[in-house]
Amino acid sequence: MKIENIQVLRGPNLWSVNRKKLIQMRLDLQEMEQRPTNEVDGFYERMKALIPSLYNHRCSPGVPGGFYERVIAGTWMGHVIEHIALEIQTLAGMETGFGRTRETKTPGVYNVVFAYLEEKVGVFAAESAVAIAEALIAGEEYDLEKDIQQMREIRENTRLGPSTGAIVEEAIARNIPWIRLNNQSLVQLGYGKNQVRFRATMTEKTSSIAVDIASNKDETKRLLQEQAIPVAKGMTISRTEQVIEAIDRIGFPLVFKPLDGNHGRGISININTIEDAIAAYEFAAKISRRVIVERFVTGYDFRVLVIDNKMVAAALRDPAHVKGDGELTIQQLIDKENTDPRRGYGHENVLTLIDVDRDTLDLLEKKGYTLDTVPAKGEKVFVKSTANLSTGGTSVDVTDHVHPQNVFICERISKIIGLDICGIDIMAENLTEPLTENGGVVLEVNAAPGFRMHIAPSEGLPRNVAGHVIDMLYPAGKSARIPIIAITGTNGKTTTTRLIAHIVKNNGHRVGFTTSDGIYVQNTMMLKGDTTGPVSSEFILKDPTVDFAVLETARGGILRSGLGFGFCDIGVITNIQEDHLGLSDIHTLDDLARVKSVVINSVKKDGWAVLNADNKYCVEIGKKADCNVAYFSRNENNPVVIAHCKKGGIACVCENGFITIQKGDWKIRVQRTILIPLTFGGTVAFMIDNVMAATLATFLHGFKTEDIKMSLETFIPSAAQTPGRMNIFEFKDFRFMIDFAHNPDGFNGIKQFLSHIDSPLKIGIIAGTGDRRDEDIIELGKIAAEMFDYIILRQEKHLRGRTEENILDLLKTGIASEGGNTPYEIVPKEIDAIKHAMSMAKPGAFIVALSDVISNAIETVQNYQEQERNGLFNV
Numbered sequence: 001m002k003i004e005n006i007q008v009l010r011g012p013n014l015w016s017v018n019r020k021k022l023i024q025m026r027l028d029l030q031e032m033e034q035r036p037t038n039e040v041d042g043f044y045e046r047m048k049a050l051i052p053s054l055y056n057h058r059c060s061p062g063v064p065g066g067f068y069e070r071v072i073a074g075t076w077m078g079h080v081i082e083h084i085a086l087e088i089q090t091l092a093g094m095e096t097g098f099g100r101t102r103e104t105k106t107p108g109v110y111n112v113v114f115a116y117l118e119e120k121v122g123v124f125a126a127e128s129a130v131a132i133a134e135a136l137i138a139g140e141e142y143d144l145e146k147d148i149q150q151m152r153e154i155r156e157n158t159r160l161g162p163s164t165g166a167i168v169e170e171a172i173a174r175n176i177p178w179i180r181l182n183n184q185s186l187v188q189l190g191y192g193k194n195q196v197r198f199r200a201t202m203t204e205k206t207s208s209i210a211v212d213i214a215s216n217k218d219e220t221k222r223l224l225q226e227q228a229i230p231v232a233k234g235m236t237i238s239r240t241e242q243v244i245e246a247i248d249r250i251g252f253p254l255v256f257k258p259l260d261g262n263h264g265r266g267i268s269i270n271i272n273t274i275e276d277a278i279a280a281y282e283f284a285a286k287i288s289r290r291v292i293v294e295r296f297v298t299g300y301d302f303r304v305l306v307i308d309n310k311m312v313a314a315a316l317r318d319p320a321h322v323k324g325d326g327e328l329t330i331q332q333l334i335d336k337e338n339t340d341p342r343r344g345y346g347h348e349n350v351l352t353l354i355d356v357d358r359d360t361l362d363l364l365e366k367k368g369y370t371l372d373t374v375p376a377k378g379e380k381v382f383v384k385s386t387a388n389l390s391t392g393g394t395s396v397d398v399t400d401h402v403h404p405q406n407v408f409i410c411e412r413i414s415k416i417i418g419l420d421i422c423g424i425d426i427m428a429e430n431l432t433e434p435l436t437e438n439g440g441v442v443l444e445v446n447a448a449p450g451f452r453m454h455i456a457p458s459e460g461l462p463r464n465v466a467g468h469v470i471d472m473l474y475p476a477g478k479s480a481r482i483p484i485i486a487i488t489g490t491n492g493k494t495t496t497t498r499l500i501a502h503i504v505k506n507n508g509h510r511v512g513f514t515t516s517d518g519i520y521v522q523n524t525m526m527l528k529g530d531t532t533g534p535v536s537s538e539f540i541l542k543d544p545t546v547d548f549a550v551l552e553t554a555r556g557g558i559l560r561s562g563l564g565f566g567f568c569d570i571g572v573i574t575n576i577q578e579d580h581l582g583l584s585d586i587h588t589l590d591d592l593a594r595v596k597s598v599v600i601n602s603v604k605k606d607g608w609a610v611l612n613a614d615n616k617y618c619v620e621i622g623k624k625a626d627c628n629v630a631y632f633s634r635n636e637n638n639p640v641v642i643a644h645c646k647k648g649g650i651a652c653v654c655e656n657g658f659i660t661i662q663k664g665d666w667k668i669r670v671q672r673t674i675l676i677p678l679t680f681g682g683t684v685a686f687m688i689d690n691v692m693a694a695t696l697a698t699f700l701h702g703f704k705t706e707d708i709k710m711s712l713e714t715f716i717p718s719a720a721q722t723p724g725r726m727n728i729f730e731f732k733d734f735r736f737m738i739d740f741a742h743n744p745d746g747f748n749g750i751k752q753f754l755s756h757i758d759s760p761l762k763i764g765i766i767a768g769t770g771d772r773r774d775e776d777i778i779e780l781g782k783i784a785a786e787m788f789d790y791i792i793l794r795q796e797k798h799l800r801g802r803t804e805e806n807i808l809d810l811l812k813t814g815i816a817s818e819g820g821n822t823p824y825e826i827v828p829k830e831i832d833a834i835k836h837a838m839s840m841a842k843p844g845a846f847i848v849a850l851s852d853v854i855s856n857a858i859e860t861v862q863n864y865q866e867q868e869r870n871g872l873f874n875v
Contacts, residue, residue, distance in 0.1 A: 001027060001028065001029050001030055001032055001077065001130055001133070001134060002027070002028040002030060003025060003026070003027055003028075003126070003127065003130060004026040004027065004028055004109070005025070005026040006023065006024070006025045006026075006123055006126050006127075007023070007024045007025075007026075007560060007561070008023060008119045008122065008123065008561065009021070009022040009023070009024055009561055009562040010119070010534065010561055010562055011534055011561065011562035011563040011564055011565065011566070012562055012563045012566070012567070012598055012601065012602040013558065013561075013562035013563070013598060014558065014559065014594060014595060014598060015100055015113050016098070017598065017601045017602055019098050019115055020562060020566070021115060021116050021117065021119070021122075022098075022113055022114065022115055022116070022562075023085070023113065023114055023115075023116050023119075023122040023123065023125070023126050024111055024112075024113050025081075025111070025112040025113075025126045025130075026104070026109065026110075026111055026112075027078055027081065027109070027110050027111075027112050027130070028108060028109045029076065029077055029078060029108050029109070029110065030108065032076075032077045032137070033076070033107065033108035035077075036074035036075055036076055036077075037070075037071045037072075037074055037075050037076075037077070037080060038071075038072065038073060038074030039074065040137055042139060043071070043136055043137060044068070044071050044072055046136045046139065047071065047080070047136050048068070050132070050136065050142060050144055051084065051087055051088075051091075051132075051144065053087060053090070053091065054067055054068070054083060054084075054087050055067075055068060057083050057086075057087065059083070067083055076101075076110070077133055077137075078101045078103075078110035078112050079101045080133055081101075081112055081129045081130055081133050082099040082100070082101045082112050082113070082114050082129075083099065084128075084129040084132050084133060085099070085112070085114045085122075085125040085126055085128075085129035086098075086099050086114050086115070086125075088125055088128060088129065088132070088144070088147060088148060088151065089116065089117070089121060089122070089125050089151065091144075091148050092121070092148045092149075092151035092152050092155065093152060093155070093344060093345070094116070094117040094118065094121060094151070094155060096114065096115035096116060096117060097115065098114065098115040099112075099113060099114040099115065100113040100114075101113065104585045105585060105587050106585075111585070112126070114126075117155075117159075118154065118155045118158050118159050119158075120154050120158050121151050121154050121155050121158075124147075124150065124151055124154060125151065128147045128151075132144065132147075149345075152345045152346065153345075155346070156345065156346035158183065160180070160185060160187070161185055161200060161450075162450070162451060162452040162455070162456075163200055163201045163448075163449075163450050163451040163452065163466075164185040164187060164198075164199075164200050164201075166451050166455050166465070166466040167187070167189075167198065167201075167451075167466045167469050167470065168187060169466065170464070170466040170467050170469070170470050171189050171470060171480075174470060174474075176189050176190060176470070176474065176480040176481075177189070177190060177191055177480065177481065177541075177565070177566050178190075179538060179541065179542060181197070181542075184199070185199050185200045186198075186199045187199070188542060189470075189473065189474075189480060190474070190479075190480035190481065191480070191481055191482045191484075191541040191546075191549070191565075192482035192512070192540075192541060192543060192544065192545075192546040192547055192548075192549065193482065193510075193544055193545065193546060193547045194478070194479050194480050194481060194482055194547075195480075195542070195544055196473045196474070198469075198473070199448075200448045201421045201448045201449055201450070201451060201469070202421065202447060202448045203420060203421065203469070203472075203473060205420045205472070205473070206419065206420050206421065206447065207418045207419070207420075209418060210417050210418035210419045210447065211419075211447040211448075213417050213418070214417055214419060214422075214444075214445045214446060214447040215260055215447065216259065216260070217257070217259050217260075217292050217444050218236045218259060218290070218292060220417065220444060220445050221234070221292075221444075223416055223417065224413065224416060224442060224445075227412070227416050229409060229412070229413060229416070229442055230435050230436060230440065230441045230442060231441050231442050231443075232255075232294040232295050232297050232427070232441045232442075232443060233250055233294065233295045234246075234250060234255075234292055234293055234294030234295060235249060235250065235292075235293055236259060236290050236291065236292050236293070237281070237290070237291055237293055238289055238290045238291070240278060240281060240282070243274070243277050243278050243281050243293075244274070246277075246293040247274065247277060250293060250294070250295050251295065252271070252272045252273075252296075253270045253271060253272050253295075253296035254270075254271040254272075254277060254280075254293055254294065254295065254296055255267070255268070255269050255270075255271070255292075255293070255294045255295070255296045256268045256271060256277070256280035256281055256283070256284045256291055256292070256293055257284055257291070257292050257294070258284045258285075258287035258288030258290075258291060258292075259288045259289075259290040259291060259292055260287070260288040260290075265287050266283055266284040266286060266287035266288070267284070267385055267386055268280035268283055268284065268362070268385060269296055269385050269386075270296050270366075271296070276366070281293075294443075297427040297439075297440075297441050297443075298427075299427045299428045299429045299439075299440060300316055300427070300428065300429065300430070301316070301317045301318070301319075301387045301425070301426075301427060302314060302315065302316055302317065302398070302425070302426040302427070302428060302431055303315050303317055303395075303423055303424070303425055303426075303449070303453060304402070304406075304410045304423070304424040304426060304431075305421075305422070305423055305424075305449060305451075305454055305465055306410050306411055306413070306414040306419075306421075306422040306423075306424065307420070307421050307422075307465065307468040307469060307472060308420060308421075308468065308471070308472040309411055309414050309415055309420075310411060310468070311402065311407045311410050311411055312399075312454075312463065312465050312468045313397070313399050313454040313463040313465050314397070314398050314399045314401075314402050314431060315395040315396060315397055315398060315399075315453045315454055315457060315460075316395065316396040316398050317387030317388075317389075317393055317394070317395050317453060318387055318393060318394045318395070318396075319382050319383075319384040319385060319386055319387045319391075319393050320354045320382070320383050320384040320391055320392030320393050320394075321380055321381060321382045321383060321384075322334055322336075322337055322375070322380075322381050322383060323375075323378065323379065323380055323381075324374070324375025324376050324377055324378065324379040324380075324381065325377050326374065326375075326376055326377035327374065328374065329371065329372050329373060329374050330364065330369065330370075330371050330372070330373050330374075330375065330381060330383070331356070331371040331372065333375070333381075334354050334356065334371075334383060337354060338353050338354055342458070343392075351389070351392070351394060351458060352389060352390055352391065352392050353392065354383060354384070354391075354392035355391075355392070356371065356383070359384055359385055359391075360383045360384065362385075363382055363383060363384070363385055364381075364383070367381075369381070388450075389450070389452050389453050390450075390452075394458040394459075395453035395454075395457045395458055395459075396457060396458060396459040396460050397454070397457040397459070397460025397461050397462070397463065398431060398460070399460075399461070399463060400461075401430075401431060401432050402431045402432070403431060403432055403433055403434055405434040405435075405436070406426075406431050406434060406435055409435060409442075410422075410424050413442065413445060417445050419445070419447055420472065421447075421448070421449065421469065422445060422446070422447070422449065423445070423446035423447075423449020423450070424442060424444075424445055424446070425442070425443040425444045425445075425446065426440055426441070426442055426443065427440060427441055427443055428440025428441070451465050451466065482541075482546065482547050482548055482549055483548050483549070483569050483570075483701065484541075484549045484550075484551060484565055484567075484568040484569055484570075485500055485504075485549070485550050485551070485568065485569065485570045485571075485572065485697055485701070486551045486553045486563075486565070486568040486570070486571050486572070486599050486602070487500070487550070487551070487552050487553065487571075487572040487574070487693075488552075488553045488554065488555070488558075488571075488572070488573055488574075488596050488599045489572070489573045489574030489575050489576065489596065489612075490574070490575050490576055490577040490578075490579045490592075490743065490745060491574060491575055491577060491579075491686065491741075491743070491745050491746050491749065492574040492575065492686055492687075492689060492690045492693070493516075493552050493553075493554075493572075493574050494515045494516045494517070494552055494722075494724075494725065494740075495678070495687070495690045495722055495725045496572060496574055496690045496693045496694050497513055497514070497515055497550055497551070497552040498513070498515065498715075498721060498722055499678065499690060499691065499694040499711075499712075499715055500513075500550050500572075500694045500697055500698060501513040501520070501550045502711055502714075502715045502721070503694060503698045503703060503707070503708055503711040503712075504548050504550060504698065504703075505522060505523070506707065506710065506711045506714070507703050507707055507711075509547050509548040510522060510545055510546055510547050510548070511546065511547075511548045511549070511550055512539075512540035512543050512546035512548070512549050512550070513540070513549070513550040513551065513552070514531045514532060514536040514537060514539070514540060514550075514551050514552050515531065515532065515552050516530050516531070516532050516552060516554070516740075517529070517530070517531075517723055517724065518531055519531045519536050519539055519540065521540075521543060521545065521546060526539070527539070530554075532552045532553060532554035532556070532557055533554065533556065533557025533560065533561065533564070534557050534561045534562060534563060534564030534565075535557075535561075535564065536551075536557075536564070537549075537551050537553070537563070537564030537565055538564045538565075541564070541565060549565075551564075551565070551568075553599055555586070555592065555595045555596065556584075558595050558598050558599075559584045559586070559595060562598075563598065563599070563602055565602070566602070567602045567603065567604045567607075568599070568602055568603055568604070568607065569603070569604060569607045569608070569701070570603065570607055570608045570609075570610060570697050570700060570701060571599040571600045571602065571603040571607070571608075571609050571610070571627075572599075572609075572610040572611075572693050572697050573596050573597075573599065573600065573609075573610070573611050573612060573615075573618050573621065574612060574689065574690065574693055575612050575614075575615045575618065575689070575745070576589060576592055576593050576596055576615055576617040576618060577589075577615075577743065577744070577745035578743065578744060578745065578776060579592075579742075579743035579744075579745070579772070579776070581772075581773055581776070583771055589617055590617070592617075593617040593618075593620065593621060596617075596621070597621045597624070600621055600622075600625050600627070601625075601626070603625070603627040604627065605626060605627055606627070606628065607627050607628065608627060608628045608629070608630055608697070608700045609621070609622060609625045609627055609628070609629045609630070610630050610631075610632065610693055610696050610697045610700070611629060611630070611631055611632075612631070612632060612633070612689065612693070613631035613632060613633040613638045613640040613641050613644075613651070614633050614634060614635065614638060614689075619631075619640050628700075629644075629649070630649065630650040630651060630652070630696055630700060631644055631649070631651045631652075632651060632652040632653070632689070632692035632693055632695075632696050633651065633652075633653050633654075633692075634653070634654045634685060634688060634689065634692075635653070635654075636653040636654065636655035636660070636662075638653070641653060641662070645662055645663065645664055645665070646664075648663070648664045649663070649664075650662070650663045650696070650699075650700065651663075651696070652692040652693075652695050652696035652699070653692070654673060654688055654692065655667070657672050657673055657674065657682065658670070658671065658672055658673070659671055659672075659673060659676065659688075659691055659692060659695055659712070661695070661696070661699055661705065668705050670695055670705050670708060670709050670712070671709045671712050671713065673688055673691070675713065676691055676712045676713065676715075677713070677715065677716045677717060678690065678691055678712070678715055678716075678717050678722075679691060680717070680726070680753065683753060683756040684726065684749070684752070684753045685749070685752055686749040686752075687717075687726070691712060695708055695712070719738075719858045719862070723858060724738060724739060724740040724851070724857075724858070725739060725740060726739050726750075726753070727739070727858060729861050729862070729865055730865075731838075731841075731864075731865065731868060731873075732868060733841060733842070733843045733844070733845070734838070734841040734842075734843070734844065734845040734846065734847060735845075735846050735847070736834075736837075736838070736847045736848075736849070736861050737846070737847070737848045737849070738848075738849045738851055738857045738858055738861065739848065739849075739850055739851070740850075740851065741850045742769055742850070743772070743776065743780075744776060744779045744780060744783060746850075747779075747780055747783040747784065747787075747850070748783060750787065750848065750850065751783055751786060751787040754787050754846070754848070755787075757846050758844075759844050759845060759846040760842065760843075760844050760845065761789050761790065761840075761841070761842055761844070761845040761846070762787065762788050762789045762790075762845070762846050762847075762848070763788060763789065763790045763791075763792065763837045763840060763841065763845060763846070763847045763848070764784050764787065764788035764790070764791050764792070764847075764848050764849075764850065765791075765792045765794060765830075765833045765834065765837055765847070765848070765849040765850065765851070766780060766781075766784050766791060766792075766793060766794075766811065766850050767793070767794050767795050767807075767811075767830075767850070767851075768780060768795065768807040768808075768810060768811050769800065769807075770799045770800030770801050770802035770807060771800040771801065774810055777807060777810040777811060777814070778810050778811075778813050778814040778817065779814060780811060780814060781810065781811040781812060781813060781814020781815040781816075781817070782814040782815070782817045782818070782820070783814075784811075784814070784815065784822075784850075785814070785815045785816075785817075785820040785822040786820075788822060788848070789822070790822070790823055790824070790840065791815060791822055791823070791824035791825075792824065792825060792826075792827050792833045792836060792837055793808055793811055793812070793824055793825070793826045793827070794826070794827055794828055794829065794830055794832075794833040795807050795808050795828060804828070808826060812824070830849075830851065830856060830857060830860075831856070831860050833849075834849060834857065834860050834861065834864075837849075838864065849861075
């Protein structure tokens with residue numbers, strides 16, 4: 001078997017709108033296409049022995065063991081690999097459950113699709129599943145545990161931490177979008193101007209001064225002490241010689257900890273001798289040049305969490321430990337404790353596996369123990385000096401038992417230090433009594449405190465502390481989103497996008513929009529290129545200045561990665577015509593309609609789908625849409641529109657020369673088509689379609705028709721506002737038009753426009769694109785012969801797997817079809833072709849360059865215009 005391609009889908013996609021995280025693996029079964037599982041001797045038995053948990057997969061029979069039934073009866077290897085990929089992720093602690101395997105139009109080649117939690121793990125699972133299946137087919141041994149452990153390690157290296165993940169999960173539950181901004185824990189919640197950012201448990205509201213204070217334990221203690229907060233007696237030292245001074249001033253027992261430490265690193269507790277004190281200082285000094293020495297206060301270790309100056313959780317923390325049984329050694333007890341199903345690798349479970357490190361050995365040495373010591377029955381032996389969950393500690397929720405005075409003290413501490421999210425470490429016999437009465441003290445205050453002990457305590461009630469963070473970042477009434485209008489279709493989507501953006505901008509919004517020629521904020525180009533995929537969408541949604549997004553969304557991005565947004569307010573499909581067929585398993589217009597419908601399926605339920613009623617594929621999409629639907633049509637008597645409006649629906653039609661909004665029986669005329677510059681005096685039908693789509697979309701969003709009318713009148717087709725969309729340049733003796741038309745439907749649109757042009761000589765400069773079907777390229781030549789008096793063929797770019805000669809031969813075949821005798825010649829380079837066409841032009845000539853590289857053609861023609869104005873024009 002051969003993996004042809006693995007794609008990571010990160011948004012609504014062809015397979016599912018709701019399951020945004022999918023792996024799509026294109027797999028060629030090769031000779032295994034002729035060998036289902038029941039024809040591979042011993043395959044079922046070997047698979048069952050290697051991965052017995054596959055029994056839980058119900059598959060199509062819908063019962064446990066259902067997948068086994070399919071394997072015994074005979075199923076194809078792509079289906080088996082899908083289930084293996086899902087199960088090995090489950091075994092590694094990442095249960096997903098969704099999968100699909102479908103044969104492509106190429107015999108023996110399948111799309112194997114399955115869900116993932118961490119995309120790098122998903123890719124690994126795809127490759128591993130194929131390797132496992134091949135080993136099972138061949139009857140070879142396979143080290144499955146090695147792959148599972150590697151998946152765990154990849155997950156821990158790439159996943160969001162438990163605190164960050166909890167906040168993200170809470171945001172998802174509240175329908176707040178999120179974007180991961182790096183490969184660490186920097187996350188954006190919300191879109192555009194309504195975004196907020198956080199890293200772990202520090203938010204954009206977290207004061208940098210407060211973080212500096214909390215990071216300096218000495219400064220923290222001083223501020224708290226000045227405000228009558230009980231703290232442990234201590235001092236800060238920076239030299240070994242000062243250890244004796246600290247002992248004399250504070251007295252045993254002592255705690256040594258780095259001034260700038262975190263997560264319990266470098267801490268030594270219950271120090272009772274000078275020798276141990278010097279060793280503890282040197283251990284802490286490896287972490288921080290300055291070391292805090294404090295009186296060791298007996299009691300229990302508590303963590304209190306304060307968010308937005310309100311106490312939200314409290315936990316009793318216990319360092320990792322084992323209990324003796326009088327028989328097992330400490331190492332054996334650790335190994336036994338690690339078999340607890342609540343413990344897992346990294347952060348995968350409630351508790352973390354206990355590992356043996358220097359801290360463990362030091363603690364045991366102080367007791368005169370080694371790992372081979374057998375503790376007495378019931379003896380509690382600590383194997384870590386701090387209670388951090390990441391080192392195997394446990395936690396017990398005590399939120400409901402905190403005395404009101406202690407609540408007041410902790411909330412006051414958060415304000416003294418100035419932290420919006422604050423973790424307060426307290427040593428006390430309990431929190432049910434005031435600290436001032438039971439002798440408890442505040443040990444330190446933590447910026448970016450971990451949430452894991454509160455959201456998944458070992459004992460007690462889990463607390464949704466992430467909810468309090470979201471409440472703080474998005475208080476009632478504050479939106480996390482900005483309006484999104486997404487536009488797709490075969491032709492016209494860029495012009496429609498630009499026109500919608502123009503209308504939105506004229507209504508006072510700072511609009512960000514993506515097109516096939518670049519990314520724009522307002523009318524400033526941010527990035528140049530074909531920017532119609534999910535990365536470009538995210539660019540706009542990350543921009544903190546944007547309050548409205550208009551996103552051109554092409555098929556390529558949808559197929560490659562899915563949409564770059566979870567859902568949109570309005571989805572527009574301009575039309576569905578033949579283009580790009582034969583690529584990425586999209587062979588028919590029905591296939592293409594499935595791709596385009598992803599945008600409509602991603603419209604929120606109370607949003608709108610804006611669809612072309614003159615296109616049967618759009619109409620079919622409208623019948624299945626799970627949102628409001630509105631249609632546009634050049635024909636006011638279109639039966640789809642009539643039936644739709646009879647039910648009270650909304651449409652936009654061209655009636656009696658007007659662009660008209662129709663709802664039920666009433667009509668609102670927006671403007672005459674001949675007065676809308678984009679329609680070229682009402683002569684260009686496909687531009688009228690674009691105008692109707694934009695008018696309807698913006699009307700449905702809530703803009704007033706008089707404001708839409710003004711925007712339609714001020715949107716002038718030009719190289720500045722609509723580059724490559726019927727840009728006409730006036731010369732003294734001829735006119736020159738540049739258009740991006742690159743498929744038969746686009747060519748027919750230009751043909752219809754040229755039928756209104758009175759010219760003695762119409763010259764066309766055309767080229768083909770290599771990734772189209774033969775019949776599509778031939779059709780371009782045929783249409784060109786019908787609309788031009790003379791054709792110049794060129795082909796220097798966009799070969800895409802073909803040769804220049806092959807594309808030119810197909811164009812020539814089209815020109816000569818049906819007895820065509822339109823003269824043509826070949827001028828390979830575009831600039832040379834433009835110059836040659838101008839040299840042929842006689843007074844009144846109309847030259848059309850149907851260019852696939854718009855910027856080059858526009859620049860060339862504009863340069864010739866400048867030369868003519870300066871009297872230097874000579875071709």
